[in-house]
């Protein structure tokens with residue numbers, strides 16, 4: 283029997299990368315899955331691969347997300363797992379960070395998790411459940427150039443701990459903090475700066491970059507009975523990278539050198 287047999291799960295940002303890998307692994311372990319994404323086509327594509335439910339929803343829209351969560355729970359016959367995984371990145375010196383971009387990054391990465399917790403927890407109170415949020419090593423060991431992203435991800439870890447205190451013992455709440463993982467989020471930057479890949483691998487004790495499945499498997503663990511005595515934690519999944527530094531150490535300087543003027547504010 284699978285580790286998640288009979289569970290009913292929603293995964294935000296499930297249309298790509300880590301969320302898509304989690305959707306696949308959850309179904310392999312016996313769960314029914316609803317794939318939520320602001321990109322409706324990708325959500326539907328992943329849901330079709332898995333015979334799951336899809337929802338086109340923006341996690342920054344609290345009411346829209348709450349409605350979509352309630353619909354998916356009705357469709358699946360309940361909700362026992364909520365994975366608040368949707369996220370976006372950004373890179374710029376603080377001095378020239380556009381305010382609307384700061385706001386957008388914090389809204390998706392931090393408010394989106396808050397909205398997801400508030401939409402799902404009431405549906406789990408009686409039967410119990412598990413919430414997993416996607417934080418980042420950027421929130422544990424930030425680098426220059428990722429101010430709002432790092433602040434939002436540190437906020438996700440703090441929010442996780444606070445929610446675990448409020449929702450225990452019926453609901454466990456944990457975070458995963460991925461290191462550098464090959465996804466649509468990271469590929470464009472890494473492709474334009476190949477030296478970064480070599481630098482990251484050299485600084486990672488396990489000798490390679492992360493794959494989405496590396497993180498998805500830890501999500502499976504946290505959502506399963508194997509983690510029955512784990513709550514309020516942020517589990518770093520980075521091949522040991524933060525023992526040496528972070529995935530984006532030096533990236534701001536590297537991008538500035540490669541693309542002069544890119545961070546100038548007009």
Ligand SMILES: NC(=O)c1ccc[n+]([C@@H]2O[C@H](COP(=O)([O-])OP(=O)(O)OC[C@H]3O[C@@H](n4cnc5c(N)ncnc54)[C@H](O)[C@@H]3O)[C@@H](O)[C@H]2O)c1
Pocket residue numbers: 294295296297298299300301318319320321324339340341342367368369370371390394416417418419420459460461462463464465466467468
């Ligand atoms: N890839 C990495 O190296 C890495 C490292 C640390 C943390 N993370 C985190 O992992 C999570 C997943 O990222 P990924 O690497 O798989 O990236 P990805 O771009 O492949 O997937 C993110 C998904 O989230 C969706 N999304 C974005 N904004 C949304 C919104 N407002 N509402 C609903 N969906 C939205 C996107 O459409 C996309 O499908 C993010 O929270 C990211 O910050 C990634």
